[in-house]
Amino acid sequence: MKKLLSLCLAVAMSLSLSACGNPTTPPSGSQGNSSVGSQTSQPDPSGKTLSLGTASLGGNFFTMGAAAASVIMDATGLSVTAQATGGSVYNVGAVNDGELDLGMSQASAVASGINGTDSYEGMATEDIRTLFNFNATPVHILVKKSLGASNVTDLAGAKFECLAPGDGVELATMKLLPMLGLSLDDVTLEYSGSRVQASSRLKTGQVDAILDATGLGASWIADIYGDGSDWTLLSLSPDQINTVVQGAPEYSQMTIPAETYSGQSEDAVTVGLWTTVYCNASMDEDTAYSIVKSIMEGKEELVKAHSFFSDLSPENxxxxxxxxxxxxxxxxxxxxGVL
Structure with missing residues (x-):
């Protein structure tokens, strides 16, 4: 943990230096912002450095990526840089194009890239290769109680928070709402730019709802949910779940257990995604093997850095x-023994 704290100090220095340079051009076949910060392990004597694309500074992806970089370095001697980026969609394109060596994304962004759909319409990312899955992220359908909604189909006219163009929240919202029986023409998509701003807008009633695939007990969801007096987590019907799983196989049924959030009296049955980590097909076999092995054997240390690593297992x-x-x-x- 001391190493992680010292690495965090390096972030501020790297941001100051990067602000003086030329802006980075996003790689072809990707959406969102380019790399905006980094957190680097000790240099590898061989000179090999691997870049791991995460998401915005301060978010779960960046924290988890920094922890993973540290564990990989300790176990393998490789130098790894956890880079703050535009997030899931950006990372898929950047790894495919060789701008990043490793990437973290929600499975939905990887599926869009592989299939050449959504943000990657007509430009499939054929060079992405899976390494491992970090954690399960059930879709939290967080809705103001004052709307009186008991089903997603009751939310016509609502304002949905999407954070930023290309963000995983936007991708999930645009993909799932029509599958759940609510046309995008019947809602307003709002873009606050960050979770900090989105939280403020949700709590002050400027936005009505959000679909966010995130880990159980996510602090920012807990902050908005409060004691449950103003917000509710909607469940999906069996038919809705079946429609999503059949139409988008990257999703599977998941449950947000009662009392995950203060005042949550019932389970919320929903769908969810895995956070997946991948590389370019050009990575050599020994490097890929050592990275996967170091992560799986480093679970104890990773859980100390972030509770979301509790889901980590080869079986995933x-x-x-x-x-x-x-x-x-x-x-x-x-x-x-899992394959």
Whole structure:
């Protein structure tokens, strides 16, 4: 943990230096902002450095990426840089184009890239290869109680928070609402730019709802939910879940147990995604193998950095493997007995 704290100090320095340089051009085939910050492990004597694309500074992805970079370095001797980026959609394109070595994304963004749909319409990311899944992220359908909604279909006219163009929240909202029976023509999509601003707008009633695939007990959801007197988590019907799973296989049924948030009296049955980590197909087999092995064997240290790592397990690869497995990852999972 001391290492992680010292690494955080490096972020401020790297941001100050990057502000003096030329702006980075986003890679082709990607959406969102380019890399805006980094957190780097000790240099590798061989000179090899791997970049890991996460999301915005201060968010769960960046914290988890920084922890993963530290664990990989300790176990393998590789130098790894956790970079703050535009998030899930951006990372897929950047890794495919060779601008990043590793990326973290919600499975929906990987599926869009592999299939050449949504943000990647007509430009499939064919060079993405799966390494492992970090954690399950159930879709929290957080809605103001004053709307009186008991189903997503009751939310015609509502304002949905989407954070920023290309963000995973926008992607989930635009993909899921029509599948759940609510036309995008019947809602307003709002873009606050960040979770901090979105939280303020939600709590002050400027926005009515949000669909966010995030880990159980996410602090920013808990902050908005409060004691449950003003907000509710909607459940999906069996038919809605079946429609989503059949139409978008990257999703699976998940449950947000009662009392996950203060005042939440009932389970919220929903769909969800896995956070997946991937690389470019050009990564050599030994490097990919050592990265996967170091992460799986470093779970204890990772959980100390973030509770979301509690889901980490080799068996997770069978729950969601949207992009083809990298041969090095496949070698590890066969040794672990899960393939």
């Amino acid at each position: 690869i069978s729950d969601a493997c949207i992009a083809p497995l990298h041969p090095g990852a496949e070698k590890y999972y066969k040794e672990a």
